[in-house]
Amino acid sequence: MPEVSEWFSISWFYPSTFQNFTWEYRFFLVLLLAIPLVFILRWLLAIRQKQKLTIALPENRIKSDIISLLRYIPDVLFAAMTALLIVVLARPQTSNEKVEQWTEGIDIMLVVDISRSMTIQDFRPNRLEAAKKVAKGFIEGRFQDRIGIVIFSGDAYSLAPLTTDYKLLDTYIDDISFDKIEASGTAIGSALAVATNRMRESDSKSKVIILLSDGDNTAGNIDPITAAEISHAYGIKIYSIGIGKDGKVPTGKNVFGQTVYSENTLDETTLRKIADIGEGHFFRASDNQALEDIFQRIDTYEKAEIKENKFKDTTDYYQVYLKWAIILFLIWIGLKSTFVSNILRD
Numbered sequence: 001m002p003e004v005s006e007w008f009s010i011s012w013f014y015p016s017t018f019q020n021f022t023w024e025y026r027f028f029l030v031l032l033l034a035i036p037l038v039f040i041l042r043w044l045l046a047i048r049q050k051q052k053l054t055i056a057l058p059e060n061r062i063k064s065d066i067i068s069l070l071r072y073i074p075d076v077l078f079a080a081m082t083a084l085l086i087v088v089l090a091r092p093q094t095s096n097e098k099v100e101q102w103t104e105g106i107d108i109m110l111v112v113d114i115s116r117s118m119t120i121q122d123f124r125p126n127r128l129e130a131a132k133k134v135a136k137g138f139i140e141g142r143f144q145d146r147i148g149i150v151i152f153s154g155d156a157y158s159l160a161p162l163t164t165d166y167k168l169l170d171t172y173i174d175d176i177s178f179d180k181i182e183a184s185g186t187a188i189g190s191a192l193a194v195a196t197n198r199m200r201e202s203d204s205k206s207k208v209i210i211l212l213s214d215g216d217n218t219a220g221n222i223d224p225i226t227a228a229e230i231s232h233a234y235g236i237k238i239y240s241i242g243i244g245k246d247g248k249v250p251t252g253k254n255v256f257g258q259t260v261y262s263e264n265t266l267d268e269t270t271l272r273k274i275a276d277i278g279e280g281h282f283f284r285a286s287d288n289q290a291l292e293d294i295f296q297r298i299d300t301y302e303k304a305e306i307k308e309n310k311f312k313d314t315t316d317y318y319q320v321y322l323k324w325a326i327i328l329f330l331i332w333i334g335l336k337s338t339f340v341s342n343i344l345r346d
Contacts, residue, residue: 007320021317024091031086035079077332084325088318096313106145106304107162107204109195110135113213113243114178115153115186120214120264122249123288130288131212131243132173138295139166139173145304148198151176152191154183154219158198185219188270192227192238200234207236208302210295211274214244216267224270228277238278239298240271245286 011017023029112131123130139147146162149172157180160172192209199207209231217224231238248261268284275282281301285291 007323012317012320012324018092020094021092022095024093026090028086028090031089032083035082035086039075039079074332074335077328077335081325081328081332084321084328087321088325090318092317092321094315094317098311098313100309100311104205104304106206106208106302107148107199107202108142108145108208108210108302109148109150109162109198110138111150111152111191111195111209111211112176113153113186113188113191113215114151114176114180115215116178116184117186117214117244119178120244120249120251122245122264122286123243123291127214127243128176128178130291132176134288134291134295136170136173137292138299139169141299142166143304146202146204148195149173150191150195150198151180152187152194152220153178153181154185154187155181156187156190156194156220157181158194161198162202183219186213186215186217187220188213188217188274189222189224189227190220192224192231192274193222196227196231196234196236199236206302206304207234208280209236209238209278210298211238211240211271212243213240213271214242214266217270224274225277228274232277232279236278237280238274239280239301240275240278240282241291241294242266242268242271242282242284243291 112128112135114128118128118131119126121127144164146164147160147166147169148158148162149160149169151157151159159176159180160169163169188211192211195209199209228238244264244266246265249264250259251262253259266284268282272282281298283294283297285294
C-alpha cells in the first residue's frame with residue numbers, strides 16, 4: 001500500500017487497495033449507491049423543465065458535435081467528489097493487531113519406565129511405544145511449561161532437563177529405547193529421586209512429576225516411599241500411572257512364530273501410596289485409549305492460566321481521499337465559472 005505522503009498515487013483507487021481496508025463506519029458506504037440515482041433523477045427533471053423551441057432546419061444542417069459532451073464534466077466531477085467524501089466518512093484504515101501471551105508456567109518431569117516388561121504387547125505396538133506416543137501428544141498441548149524427562153529400569157537416568165524446547169523433547173522421546181540403560185529391574189525410587197533433583201532448585205509455583213511404570217520397585221538404592229516424601233518436601237505433586245492389564249498378556253513370539261503369553265500382575269499399592277504422598281492421583285491404564293484419557297485428564301488438572309495483552313496499531317487513510325475530494329471540488333468550482341457548464345445549453 002502506498003505511503004500516506006504519496007497521496008497523489010493512482011494506486012489509492014485500485015480495487016486491491018480497497019480490499020485491504022477495514023472501515024470504521026462501513027454503513028456510510030451504502031450512500032455510494034444513491035449517487036447514480038440522484039444524478040439520473042436530476043437529469044430527468046432537467047429534461048422536463050428545459051424550455052424547448054420548435055425550429056425547422058434542413059436535415060443536413062442537424063449534426064452533433066463531440067464537444068457537447070464537455071458539459072457533463074462538472075457533473076462527473078461533482079459525483080466523484082461526493083463519492084470521495086462518502087469514503088472519507090466511512091474512514092478507511094488498516095489495523096495490525098499483535099497478541100502477547102504468557103503464563104507463569106508449570107515445571108513437569110515425565111518419569112518413564114523402560115524396563116523389559118514394557119515390551120509386552122497388551123498395548124499397540126507395545127507398552128513403551130504407546131507411552132512415547134501419548135507423552136508426545138501431552139507435550140504438544142502445553143504452552144510455555146518447562147518439561148523434562150527421566151527414564152529408568154534397573155537405574156535412573158535424566159534424559160532431558162527442564163526445557164520449553166518441545167521439538168527437542170520430541171527428538172529425545174523418539175530416541176528412547178530399551179538399551180538406553182543396561183541394568184535390569186525397576187528402580188522407581190531412584191527415578192523419583194533423579195526427577196526431584198532436577199526440580200529441586202525450581203522456583204515455579206507448580207511442580208509436577210508424572211510417573212509411568214508397569215512394575216514393582218525391584219532395584220535402586222532408595223525406597224520409593226522415601227523418595228516420594230522427599231519430593232513432597234520440595235512441593236512437588238506426583239501423578240502415578242500403572243500401565244498394563246492383569247492376566248495373560250502377549251510377550252512376543254517364539255521361534256515358530258507363535259504368540260507367547262505370560263501372567264501379568266501389577267501391585268498398585270506402592271504407586272497409590274506415592275500418589276497419595278505427592279497429593280496427586282493414581283491412574284490405571286489397561287489399553288492405549290485409557291492411557292490417552294489419563295494424560296488428557298492430567299493435562300486438564302495442570303493448566304496454568306494463560307494471560308494475554310493485545311496491541312492494535314491502526315492507521316487512517318481518510319485524509320488521502322479528502323485531499324482528492326478538495327482538488328475535485330476546486331476544479332468543479334472553476335468549471336462552473338467557465339463556458340463548459342453552459343456549452344450547448346442555449
